[in-house]
Amino acid sequence: MMDNLLDKYAKLVVKTGINIQKGQLLVINSPIECADFARRIAKAGFEAGCSDVKINWSDEKFSRIRFDGAAREIFDDFPKYRYDMFMSFKEKGAAIVSIHASDPLIFKGVEQEKLRRAQMAAGKALLEYRSALMNNELRWCVVSIPTPAWASKVFPASLSEDEAVSKLWQAIFSAVRIDEHTDPIEAWNKHTDFMQRATEFLNNQQLVSLHYTSGLGTSLTVKLPVGHIWAGGAEIAADKVKFVANMPTEEVYSLPDRNGVDGVVYASKPLIYQGDVIDGIKLVFKAGRVVEYSAARGEKVLKQLLETDEGASHLGEVALVPYDSPISNSGILFYNTLFDENAACHLAFGKAYPTCLTGGDKMDTVELLSHGVNDSLVHEDFMIGTEDMEIVGTKADGSKIQIFTKGNFVDF
Structure with a gap:
């Protein structure tokens, strides 16, 4: 039975996630711990008619050894051969699958300056490649499978490693709508149809701002730029082919005006960033920028994140x-943003998706900034949704409309 479920999952990623086209190159970014599933995706890709498959392996345990052992200045360099590899994927119009299944605390205790330098070097070197992903020039999909280290962080220590992995598999299959008796591709078609109705509802409102309140103390106003677009579920790439960028996905998202966020917001779940847990986050915004911040745990790491560059202290996404929703109802804290962001309304520090602005995918950075679209080397989601969250939208004529009540969408 497990082999059948894994093959269903791999086929779903290929057919619905990246929607591979005949003759197209398939690239799989995979941890070495996920080799079996990466090979299943490769097999499904060839069966669907891709021209070739390239697997870009990573090894987080070696990365930890390197961060511990190498000198700081080593991390200022991003190897040219890796730059050439990623740029070749872009030039060939590859479809990109990324398996995100890391130990959430693998870099705990690593010198933060080394992590910062590595992040900055990769961000600058791969700016064009990452822009191609965020502009939907390439079709891409992020998925996940259990690893022992990750599963052991999610579930109590009283469970054996095998039991923890088994429970995490069950949770993931549920989140991506896979079971023994149904066709997951059809289930995803129905799911993305619902999300399309949600995006149409929001886009038809032509909102100018959202106001969030919650029992945690959140009272935040987020201005939305003229021409903003709500997206969610399936997206359309530059080649006019539909794809699903995240599996699972429960979010409908857009971009805020980078200079139009005011008030206070409290995070409702921990943020895992570079191997550290940041919990109990409180942020105060003025004219779009974080002017005060605190965290019950990981405040120094939060400071580093916000100081990555000028855009890191502004918002780039509202979701x-x-x-x-299925992930929220599971009651599981996954310590994995791919899942946790789909359990609660969230915002993101840093870079915005240009595709969420009319004509944004054709604009350069300067033009995007002039429209209020944030730019940064980082894009980090943090969760703010609660079961009592209320969201009220304001229209251009000043009228109000309830968007969320008691943590959920109003009927539309």
């Missing part, structure tokens, strides 16, 4: 996720 609406019903509290009554």
Whole structure:
């Protein structure tokens, strides 16, 4: 039975996630611990008619050894051969699958300056490649499978490693709508149809701002730029082919005006960033910028994140996720943003998706900034949704409309 479920999952990623086209190159970014699933995706890709498959392996345990042992200045360099590899993927119009299954605390205790330098070097070197992904020039999909280290962080120590992995598999299959008796591709078609109705509802409102409140103390106003676009579920790439960028996905998202965020917001879940847990986050915004911040745990790491560059202290994404959704209802804290962001409404520090602005995918950075679209080397989601969250939208004529009540979308 497990082999059948894994093959269903691999086929779903290839057919619905990246929607591979005949003759197209398939690239799989995979941890070495996920080799079996990467090979299943490769097999499904060839069966669907891709021209070739390239697997870009990573080894987080070796990365930890390197961060511990190498000198700081080593991390200022991003190897040219890796730059050439990623740029060749872009030039060939590859479809990109990334398996995200890391130990959430693998870099705990690593010197933060080394992590910062590595992040900056990669961010600058791969700016064009990452822009191609965020502009949907390439079709891409991020998925996940259990690893022992990750599963052991999610579930209590009283469970054996095998039991923890088994429970995490069950949770992932549920989140991506895979079971023994149904066709997951058809299930995803129905799911993305619902999300399309949600995006149409929001786009038809032509909102100018959102106001969030919650029992945690959140009272935040987020201005939305003229021409903003709500997206969610399936997206359309530059080649006009539909794809799903995240599996699972429960979010409908857009971009805020980088200079139009005011008030206070409290995070409702921990943020895992570079191997550290940041919990109990409180942020105060003025004219779009974080002017005060605190965290019950990991405040120094939060400071580093916000100081990555000028855009890191501004927002680049606003996402609406019903509290009554499969991942939220599981009650599991996954310590993995791919899952946790789909359990709660969230915001993101840093870079915005240009595709969420009319004509944004054709604009350069300067033009995007002039429209209020944030730019940064980082894009980090943090969760703010609660079961009592209320969100009220304001239209151009000043009228109000309830968007969320008691943590969920109003009927539309």
